[in-house]
Amino acid sequence: MALELCMPQALRHPNAQIRKLAPGVVLSAGVGALAVLGGRAEHVLFGAEWLEPLVLAILFGAVLRTLWAPGAQFSAGIRFSAKTVLEIAIVLLGASVSAQTLLAVGPELLIGVVAVVALVVPGSYLLGRAFGLPARMALLIACGNGICGNSAIAAVAPVIEADSDDVSASIAFTAVLGVAVVLGLPFLGAALHMPAFHYGILSGLTVYAVPQVLAAAAPMGTAAIQIGTLVKLVRVLMLGPITVVLSLLAAGLPAEGRRVRDASDVEQAPARKGFMPPLFILGFLAMIALRSFGAIPQVALAPMDHAASVFTVIAMAALGLGVDARAVAAAGPRVIATVTLSLVLLVVLGLGLLLLIGG
Template identity: 50%
Template sequence: MDNGSSSMPQLSQSIRHLPGIALSLLVTLAAVMLEKLEFSVFGHSWLESLVLAIVVGTLVRSTFSLHRRFDPGIDFSARILLECAVVLLGASISLEALGRAGAWLVAGIALTVVVSILLSYWVGRAVGLPPKLATLIACGNSICGNSAIAATAPVIDAKPDDVAASIAFTAVLGVAVVLGMPVLNTVAGLSDIQYGTFAGLTVYAVPQVLAATAPIGIASIQTGTLVKLIRVLMLGPVIFALGLIHGGRHQRPSLRHMVPWFIVGFALLMAMRSLDLIPPMALAPLAEASGMLTIVAMAALGLSVDIRHTARAGGRVMLAAVISLLVLGGLSLILIAVLGIP
């Protein structure tokens, strides 16, 4: 009886996820079909299914009032599935690639994050935002978007309204950046490696980096992912520093916030790839699985963004977030030039 009773809540929890997962899969299917339609009409796919999934998902969320029953599955798809995709991506990158990145690049990424946080905080305060809201936007902009905001909030005892406003604009800007990055590359004329580095330094979430770099090529994908993961690892030191600054008065984040499990999983698969512990025949299926999970996650990400709600968050928040993003982009281009990345 005990085993049966304990399994019922788990089954109920799984059933709660089904509507949102099904909707995410439906949006994914629509994105894939639209990409095929693009190719059949133009002979070329101008927008990859990764990007189309975000666009379609955002349009659905912003056009229709989705019932709350969709939320658990959408959240599951946007977080857990994308984290699984990142873990599987570790099989495509070896420690040799990390070694090629070099200590100077790692140090440059760390310095960029710190400077970006300081400048973004100053921008937020300059446009009239309260200190805690400015801190949330600065950390979200400079490290990893919503994850950084969620980890920072309990440390600085941020208000729920401030957290909601920060996440809303981060989500919308994240989508805008993914859509605009390939266009920017056409104007800037960056090489595949430079573009991957720039995307890894500026795009908020790991799967968004995949979406932004996929149209350019595999070199951009691998470079962007590697740079982004190094940037994500800065979350731990930053949260620790904020805890010290605030004198330990507030709730400390758990270890899983400072070192996300998918980063550990990514590192393990990367190590296994480097030690030839993954059969060569498994590499392609792992990459394909990672790609498909990412598309579903991007569809769910789009389904999480309601442009109508974002418009209510306030002009000052929007101004601070946009300026902070531009500052981060400028810092990233400076780093690329200083390091002489080819």
């Protein structure tokens, strides 16, 4: 009896906890499955996924939330999917990168890529604040532009305790602009008569997702694709250090723009303990270390990557189900201006790096 009292509530009554979470988790997974089908339909109709399932999951979830408000029985599962499932996905994401990537890039280019990210993130944040965005939304956009788009926004959101509306607006507008970059970057490369190697660097520095880097670099050939992917992976590796830094600074962020849904949210919110980074960020870094030392079997990498993608889509669907479409629409013009100017800053810094390394 004494042992049972010492156990967490969820472990004492696992079946009750499962019944509590199941409706919201199933709803989130269903919306995520529709998003995956939507992505496949795009590929069949247009030959490419212009909006990734991750983005479609948020959009579908937000549309459903606008047409129908899920009842109280869905709330716990939706919150679980938006937070815990997302954190598991981020840990698994760490297995997709390794420290060997750093050695392949070379010290000069490596330092340049790190410097560009280190300048873009605070620069984009200041732009967002100048346009009147809440601190957390400005940080989400800054990390999305500077690191790896939607994945960075999803990873940073729980660290800084961002509101679901801020996350959805940041991902939605960043995703649309990301497609525009993929389409427009080849024209910039051609106008500047850039060689394949340097165009690949610019692609890796400015395009958000790895598949988009491949699409943007393809017009310049295999060399551009290879270096673009390499540079992009270095940007992804910056996600770990930046999220750790943000976890240390999060307590000092202004509370503006954050919603308190009810008293229970405040009572159940865990107290911040000193400067301890969130466990899922430590797990993310641990996965990178394990991958670097070859401790993860090669046969497990593909399933882990697939699981990370599935969990992220489910989490994004859950975020969409918690979105207030009116709040997203109200933030539109300011977010568009911030994302656009942040991208301009990123391109300018990328071109400056190419000049420094002999571009």
